[in-house]
Amino acid sequence: MDSLDISGTTAPTGTLDALTERAATLDELNALAHTRDRFLIPPGTVYLDGNSLGALPAAVPAALDDAVRRQWGRGLISSWFDEGWWDAPPRIGDRIGALIGAAPGQVVAGDSTSVQLFNTLTAAARLRGGRRVLLTDPGHFPTDAYLTDSVAELLDLEVRRVPAPGVPAALAEYGDRVGVLSYPIVDYRTGELWDLPGLTRAAHDVGAVTVWDLCHGAGAIPIGLDESEVDFAVGCTYKYLSGGPGSPAYAYIAARHHGDVRHPLTGWHGHADPFAMQDSYTPAEGIARARVGCPPLLSLLALEAALTAFDGVELADVRATSLSLTGFFIECCDALLADRDVRVGTPREPEHRGSQVAVRHRDAVGLVPELALRSVLCDKREPDILRFGFNALYNTHADALTAIRVLRDLTE
Amino acid sequence: MDSLDISGTTAPTGTLDALTERAATLDELNALAHTRDRFLIPPGTVYLDGNSLGALPAAVPAALDDAVRRQWGRGLISSWFDEGWWDAPPRIGDRIGALIGAAPGQVVAGDSTSVQLFNTLTAAARLRGGRRVLLTDPGHFPTDAYLTDSVAELLDLEVRRVPAPGVPAALAEYGDRVGVLSYPIVDYRTGELWDLPGLTRAAHDVGAVTVWDLCHGAGAIPIGLDESEVDFAVGCTYKYLSGGPGSPAYAYIAARHHGDVRHPLTGWHGHADPFAMQDSYTPAEGIARARVGCPPLLSLLALEAALTAFDGVELADVRATSLSLTGFFIECCDALLADRDVRVGTPREPEHRGSQVAVRHRDAVGLVPELALRSVLCDKREPDILRFGFNALYNTHADALTAIRVLRDLTE
Secondary structure, three states, X not given: OOOOOOOOOOOOOOOHHHHHHHHHHHXXXXXXXXXHHHEOOOOOOEEOEOOOOOOOEXXXXXHHHHHHHHHXXXXXXXXXXXXXXXXXXXXXXXXXXXXXXXXXXXXXXXXXXXXXXXXXXXXXXXXXXXXXXXXXXXXXXXXXXXXXHHHHHHHOOEEEEOOHHHHHHXXXXXXXXXXXXXXXXXXXXXXXEOOHHHHHHHHHHOOOEEEEEOOOOOOOOOOOOOOOOOOEEEEOOOOOOOOOOOOXXXXXXXXXXXXXXXXXXXXXXXXXXXXXXXXXXXXXXXXXXXXXXXXXXXXXXXXXXXXXXHOOOOHHHHHHHHHHHHHHHHHHHHHHOOOOXXXXXXXXXXXXXXXXXXXXXXXXXXXXXXXXXXXXXXXXXOOOEEEEEOOOXXXXXXXXXXXXXXXXXXXX | OOOOOOOOOOOOOOOHHHXXXXXXXXXXXXXXXXXXXXXXXXXXXXXXXXXXXXXXXXXXXXHHHHHHHHHHHHOHHHHHHHOOXXXXXXXXXXXXXXXXXXXXXXXXXXXXXXXXXXXHHHHHHHHOOOOOXXXXXXXXXXXXXXXXXXXXXXXXXXXXXXXXXXXXXHHHHHHHHEXXXXXXXXXXXXXXXXXXXXXXXXXXXXXXXXXXXXXXXXXXXXXXXXXXXXXXXXEOOOOOOOOOOOOOOEEXXXXXXOOOXXXXXXXXXXXXXXXXXXXXXXXXXXXXXXXXXXXXXXXXXXXXXXXHHHOOOOHHHHHHHHHHHHXXXXXXXXXXXOOOOOXXXXXXXXXXXXXXXXXXXXXXXXXXXXXXXXXXXXXXXXXOEEEEEOXXXXXXXXXXHHHHHHHHHHOO
C-alpha cells in the first residue's frame, strides 16, 4: 500500500485530541508539505473542492500579467513566434504528459474536454471502422455520455453501457464487435478508481481501442498511459492540475496511432503546413494533427504557469500524500461521525480510491452552503453525495479533521 | 458614401507635405480620435496588423488581475455563480451581438472559430436535411474550407465552391438542392467585402440557410444580422474586437431557429438542466443550446474587458473612420508609390471594401520583416500580398502615411 510512513505515531484513539495530534504528525511527515506555499489559498479556508476547481497557484498572476502587458501589449503579433505562442499546445501538452505517463510528443493542450472528447471518440471509432459497438460507462460524466451519443449518431454506432467491473464479461460475449471502450479513470460521484491497465488490456485482447477520461485523476494519481499502452485519453486541467477556471483540456494519442487517426475537427492549426493556406486539409505529422483552431492563449499560459507547482514533485509522493489525506479523512469520519446518519461512499481500499471522498447524507445539498459559511468548501452531487476533494499539493491532514469536525457540528 | 466630412481640407496634391497636412486634418476631424487612449499601443509603433491580433485594450490588465487574484484566488469555486462565470458565454455573446446587429439572446461566446464553424455548419445542414449541396467560397479562409469538407464527409453532403459573385447564377441553376450557403463577410486576403444582405436573400429565395464567417468584419463594419435575416454566423474576437491572442469565438443563431437546431457538440453546458447530471442530452432553450463545454474563463473575461473599448461607440462612426483610413491609405499609395512595382489589391469602391488594404508586391514576404524593423507592423499572405489592417478605434491617418512612406523607402 502506498502511504506515508507513520511509524512512531500512535494508532488513532478516536478521540478529538488524538486525531488532532495525529493530523499534526502526519502533516509534519508529509513529503509535500512544502508545496502548499506554491498556492495562494485564502487564510482560514479549508478548500476541499480542488477536484472541481483547483486553488490558485502562486506563479499564475505574474505570468499572466507578463503575457498580457509584455507579450500581447508590446510584442503584439510577433509574440506568436517570438514568445512561443504557436508551440504552446504541444509544449504544454508535454508538461501535462509528464504527469500522466506520456512520453513527449503525444499530448496537445487546447479546447474543452467536451470538444476533445468529440474529436477523440470520432477519431478512435474511425480507427476501428468495421466495429459498430462503443462500450462506455453508464455512470460516466454527463458530457461524456452526451458526446458519445452524438458521435454514435454521426457514425452510426451502437452504444452499450456497461459498468467497468462488467466489461470483461461483455467483451467475452461480443468483444469482436466492440471498436472503442470509453471510460473514466475515476467515478466523478463516488471517487472510485477504475482499473485502467486491466481494462485497456482487455480491450486490446479483443482488438478494440480505449479512450480514457482522466479528468478526475490527472495530477492526483500516477497514470502510466504509455506503460499501459492506452490508445487515447482526454482530460481537463482545472481540477488537480489547478489550471484555472475552464483552463484548456488536452488530448493524448499514442504515437503508434499518429499516422492513422483522422479527426473530424480539421481546424487549420492541425494542418501539415498551416501557413501555406492550402485549399484542402492534410493532417500534420505527429500529435500536431490533434490541434484544432486558435487556442485561448491567456488561459493556456495561465495553465502553463500553474503546472510549475508540480516542478520537482514525484507523482508517487502525490499519491502517497493523497491516500494519507483521504485515508485520514475516512478515519476521522469513522471516529467522529459514527453516531450520525452519514456513510462513506468511496471505497476504503486505497487501490480503489481516487483523491476525493464521497460522504453520503440525506441533506447533502443543504449541508454544502452551511459548510461554506464555516469556511469548509466542498461540493455535492444530487441526491445525497458530499464530495471532498484532496489535492496533495496543498491540502493538509488538519484540513481533513476540520472538515469532519464542522460536519459533526452541523449534523448534531 | 460613408466617410468623414473633410470639407474645408484641400484635395491631395500628391506631395508629402500636403499628405502630411491632410493626415493631421483627418485625424483632427476623426470622431473616434478619443478611443485611441483605450488601447496600450507601444509608443512609436504603427500597428496595422489588428486584422490579425488587435492591440491590447487598456481595460484588460486590471480586469484580468481581478479575475485571477480575487475571483479565482479568493472566491474559488463560488465564483462560478457569485461572479457570473456561468453566465459569461451568453452575457459576452450579447455584448458581441450588439456589435454585429443581433438582438440579445442569439449569440454565445466560447471555443475557437474552427469549433464553432463545425458545430454551426453541422446544425445548419441538419436543418436542411433533405438538401445535399453545401455552397461555399473557393477563397474561404482555410479552416472554413477544411471544416466544410469534414462536415460534408460526416453528413454525406456535396460541397460546391462558387465565388460570391457567382452565387445567384448557381442558385438559379440548382438552388433547390442547396441546403447551406457558407461565406465570409470579407475576403481574408484581398479585404473585399461581400454582399451579406443580398446573398442571404438569394439563399432564402431558394429555401437555403446561411452561415456567415464574420472574422474579418466584426467590430469594423456594421453588420445587421437580424436586419438581413441571417440564419447562422460565427466569428473570432481577436481581430477588430481586440479580445487577445486566441480569445474565444462566438456563434449566432437567429431566434427563429432556436427550437430546431441540433448541434453535434452536445457538451453538458448546453444541456437544458446541466446540474441535474442527466443520462441523456436535452438541449437548453434558446441560444444556451449552442454552449458546449467549460469555457476558458480567463480568456473570456479578458475579452469582456476588451469589449468595453466599444462603449458608447457607434458602428457607423467606426465604419466612417475605417473607410477614411483605408481610403487615405490607398490615396497615399497612389501618390507615393506610383513609380514602384506595387498595386492595390483591394477594391477602391468603399462599398466593396472591408477594413484592410492588400498591397501587392513581388517581394511581399521579404518586406514584412523590413517594415517591422522600422516599426510598421503588418502581415502577408503568400505569394505577393501585404495586408494592412486598420482598426478605427486606434489607428490614425498618420499611421497610414507612415506605412506608405516606409514602404516607399524600402522599395526604392
